[in-house]
Amino acid sequence: xxxxxxxxxxxxxxxxxxxxxxxxxxxxxxxxxxxxxxxxxxxxxxxxxxxxxxxxxxxxxxxxxxxxxxxxxxxxxxxxxxxxxxxxxxxxxxxxxxxxxxxxxxxxxxxxxxxxxxxxxxxxxxxxxxxxxxxxxxxxxxxxxxxxxxxxxxxxxxxxxxxxxxxxxxxxxxxxxxxxxxxxxxxxxxxxxxxxxxxxxxxxxxxxxxxxxxxxxxxxxxxxxxxxxxxxxxxxxxxxxxxxxxxxxxxxxxxxxxxxxxxxxxxxxxxxxxxxxxxxxxxxxxxxxxxxxxxxxxx
Amino acid sequence: xxxxxxxxxxxxxxxxxxxxxxxxxxxxxxxxxxxxxxxxxxxxxxxxxxxxxxxxxxxxxxxxxxxxxxxxxxxxxxxxxxxxxxxxxxxxxxxxxxxxxxxxxxxxxxxxxxxxxxxxxxxxxxxxxxxxxxxxxxxxxxxxxxxxxxxxxxxxxxxxxxxxxxxxxxxxxxxxxxxxxxxxxxxxxxxxxxxxxxxxxxxxxxxxxxxxxxxxxxxxxxxxxxxxxxxxxxxxxxxxxxxxxxxxxxx
Numbered sequence: 001x002x003x004x005x006x007x008x009x010x011x012x013x014x015x016x017x018x019x020x021x022x023x024x025x026x027x028x029x030x031x032x033x034x035x036x037x038x039x040x041x042x043x044x045x046x047x048x049x050x051x052x053x054x055x056x057x058x059x060x061x062x063x064x065x066x067x068x069x070x071x072x073x074x075x076x077x078x079x080x081x082x083x084x085x086x087x088x089x090x091x092x093x094x095x096x097x098x099x100x101x102x103x104x105x106x107x108x109x110x111x112x113x114x115x116x117x118x119x120x121x122x123x124x125x126x127x128x129x130x131x132x133x134x135x136x137x138x139x140x141x142x143x144x145x146x147x148x149x150x151x152x153x154x155x156x157x158x159x160x161x162x163x164x165x166x167x168x169x170x171x172x173x174x175x176x177x178x179x180x181x182x183x184x185x186x187x188x189x190x191x192x193x194x195x196x197x198x199x200x201x202x203x204x205x206x207x208x209x210x211x212x213x214x215x216x217x218x219x220x221x222x223x224x225x226x227x228x229x230x231x232x233x234x235x236x237x238x239x240x241x242x243x244x245x246x247x248x249x250x251x252x253x254x255x256x257x258x259x260x261x262x263x264x265x266x267x268x269x270x271x272x273x274x275x276x277x278x279x280x281x282x283x284x285x286x287x288x289x290x291x292x293x294x295x296x297x298x299x
Numbered sequence: 300x301x302x303x304x305x306x307x308x309x310x311x312x313x314x315x316x317x318x319x320x321x322x323x324x325x326x327x328x329x330x331x332x333x334x335x336x337x338x339x340x341x342x343x344x345x346x347x348x349x350x351x352x353x354x355x356x357x358x359x360x361x362x363x364x365x366x367x368x369x370x371x372x373x374x375x376x377x378x379x380x381x382x383x384x385x386x387x388x389x390x391x392x393x394x395x396x397x398x399x400x401x402x403x404x405x406x407x408x409x410x411x412x413x414x415x416x417x418x419x420x421x422x423x424x425x426x427x428x429x430x431x432x433x434x435x436x437x438x439x440x441x442x443x444x445x446x447x448x449x450x451x452x453x454x455x456x457x458x459x460x461x462x463x464x465x466x467x468x469x470x471x472x473x474x475x476x477x478x479x480x481x482x483x484x485x486x487x488x489x490x491x492x493x494x495x496x497x498x499x500x501x502x503x504x505x506x507x508x509x510x511x512x513x514x515x516x517x518x519x520x521x522x523x524x525x526x527x528x529x530x531x532x533x534x535x536x537x538x539x540x541x542x543x544x545x546x547x548x549x550x
Binding site: 182184185187188189190191192193194195198202203206207 | 352354380381382383384387388389390392394396397398406407409410411456459460463
């Protein structure tokens, strides 16, 4: 009996495994947390240097329309406007299309269509953005040039490329949220005499609302943060856009074109960091929005 | 009293693809009575039930006649949406929609285009009273139906079916997901309901059939074995298979 008592109090292989597992997990969590914290701190310090170190006014940075780093003009409003425009435009075009495709695949077409489309869509999600940019450069820009004149580069071209990029993501997420609606809802609705369309519009879409909104915000967050593909087709002119066919620049495209051409520590370089800080704040806002939307859906 | 026939299945045969699961089932469901379909899992009782209001349309091939008011409703030209308003269905799992209690009850009416607020209000109260749920929820009609207990949700689903004022209500194991208290509440409700509606119910629970049903049909491996007054089936079954099933020799 005494032996058993000792045995029960002694650490064993299992309990050691438990301890080492905990150590590894906590270390990983610490590493990730530290990484995120470092990025946040670094970006914030660098991002406010323009205002604290170079004494440029924040108000002028946010509302000024003149971006000429060489002449100490750092008005970021054109880029902020362009970033929001391409994001909202591509989101607005992509959402209805994603929704229609998702409804068709989940509610109308036989399940083998879904089985075929799911990997295709996932493949599209995984294509590197440079490929989309190249597609825009060789197909969309010349096409727009032919249709509307001008160079073809600009907000419309960027919107088209972003639309192509976020459509698969949004479709795939919308499909997931529609498929998450219990089959019993469909049966119950049918049992009450509903047509398929009535069931979709009155039960399925309302039930999947938060998932669909999340898909939209997610897609738009991706569009907002996309740099390379946009930079390839938008023309990169840091002026206030006057129309969708005008060449413009987004926050991201200015960053990718400019960061290699400025010297660390100069006002011009600091201004780019400030743009990056705006991007960071915006992606935090998008994340927060996704959280809010999906929490509302749980009820 | 001998009742008139509310619904008649004639030589019903059901196929899932090539596989036949229901053979030559003919049943006359008496009006304003509760008829129970009993049988082991896979006996085809749920399949028969679902065929009665054309819920099997996209799932299986249903042959034979289903006569309702002198019309064979198992024909392509029949408007299935109208059929399902006349022959409603309550499922095994309570399936309230993620809407308010009020909106859940009037779901079927909204489908039919009813907009008059007075009609809707009146129908909500009437249906919830019939389903014996009114007193419990009358102060929270605008709240989410998902907050109700399982038994309340199932009675809400019954109310939702009643709100379209069908003649016949099909129930597919309506209490198998519920606790005994909720089950007996629903059984009491059913007895009240048969004054106005004809009820056809699939059940695994033989006590339930013997307690609530006026008529019982026993099915085995896709065949209708015996159909009679419940008392006769339970006390004096004519077929050996029925007797074996009821005494628990298989099931």
